[in-house]
Amino acid sequence: MASKITLSVEPRGKPIGKLPKELVISLSDSGAALHESIAQISGASVHRLRITKGSDRSVVPNSKDTSIEATGLRNSSVIHVKDLGPQIAWRTVFIIEYLGPLLIPALFLFPLRPLVYFNYDQPLPNPSNVQLLTCAMLTLHFLKREYETLFVHRFSSATMPIFNIFKNSGHYWFLAGFNVAYWVFRPDSWAASSEPNQALVWAGLALFVFSELANLNAHLVLRNLRRPGTTERGIPSGFGFSWVTCPNYFFEILAWLGIFLASQLNLSILIFTLVGGLQMWSWAWKKEKRYRKEFGDKYKKKRTVIFPFLF
Structure with a gap:
């Protein structure tokens, strides 16, 4: 030959x-x-x-x-x-799309508060403890996302079409940023109550902390499957990976449910969680099919890709 x-x-x-x-x-x-x-x-x-x-x-x-x-x-x-x-680096896209929901909650709750809620009696009451807690949870979540983008994730492709930045940023900036911040930090929202349901607050906070740490662990497992500068893949194993194909998505959704509980069941957070969950479910099934094709009998097929025993 x-x-x-x-x-x-x-x-x-x-x-x-x-x-x-x-x-x-x-x-x-x-x-x-x-x-x-x-x-x-x-x-x-x-x-x-x-x-x-x-x-x-x-x-x-x-x-x-x-x-x-x-x-x-x-x-x-x-x-x-x-x-x-025209292309743009994946890492750059992630940094920009997470920057909006990282900054917007604090802006809505503090410097922009009188402008955003101008139609309420002035001066506005101070933010409640639950609103402050929810803002902190949102900020920590997206700070973690930015940290992972810079220091944890290894991307199989260097770039994506530059116009994707508008689609990706739109999802996070408007649905997780403006939408969540406006409704949670309203002076008359359930989160503004001076007597919140403490069971929801503590359950949500506990679920959030556990899920964020478990999500980070899943990302570290995935990172260590690929040597720097390569596109090679391995079969992931460890906490959560024996349950579902993508435990990182599972714990991501649980973290948002924790924020939902702590915010006193604010529906804007639930809407973002449902929309994001459907997208992650689609990605997870594609990854499951890829694992089955790529690794054959070496890979133990999963019936559920995100939620154990459900999806």
């Missing part, structure tokens, strides 16, 4: 300047080397390129761990190259 092959290169979608019609590459070269070669010749950023096989439209991974031979490409094979458009 020849060590070098010639690939036929075709654009997919809008034209890419200087894209070669053919490319000679070694079977032992990696998928990352193929991406780098096309990026260098065409002048496009390697992060904007998506390469698929013409035979079955499967993606040729931009990975140092996957050889050209392993992808199934052979001499005269056709590859399609698509320009994904």
Whole structure:
């Protein structure tokens, strides 16, 4: 078998300047080397390129761990190259999307309070203890998210389309930021009561602390499955992983239910939890299917992907 092959290169979608019609590459070269070669010749950023096989439209991974031979490409094979458009780093997107709900609660509760609730009798009463507690829980939750983004998470892809930042930020800034803050910190909300249900407060706080720590542990387990700079994956194990596919999502939802309880059952928090939970359920099923396909009999299939015995 020849060590070098010639690939036929075709654009997919809008034209890419200087894209070669053919490319000679070694079977032992990696998928990352193929991406780098096309990026260098065409002048496009390697992060904007998506390469698929013409035979079955499967993606040729931009990975140092996957050889050209392993992808199934052979001499005269056709590859399609698509320009994904302007990109932005995953880490940057996460930092920006969490920044809104990190800052908005404290802004609504303190400096912006007279402006946001201008239609109430002035001067406004001081925030209640439950409102202060809820604000602290929201702030700690998103501070933890920012910390994990900077120091814990390892991303399988370097970038995403830049326009995704508006969609992702919209979800967090408006649904978890403005929506939650406005309703929880209203002067007439249940959280504003001077005599809150103490059972809800303590149960919510306990559930929140436990879930945040368990969620962090799950993220550390996932982080340690992947060596820095690689896209390799392993089968996760440890606390929660024997129950469901994605215990990190399970504990994330439990943490929000803790905030919901401590806030005296504010419905805006429940709405955000339900919307986010449905999205996480979809992601978790995709991950379960990927585990089954990637690891085969080595992987113990899960019937529930987020909630034990339920979903």
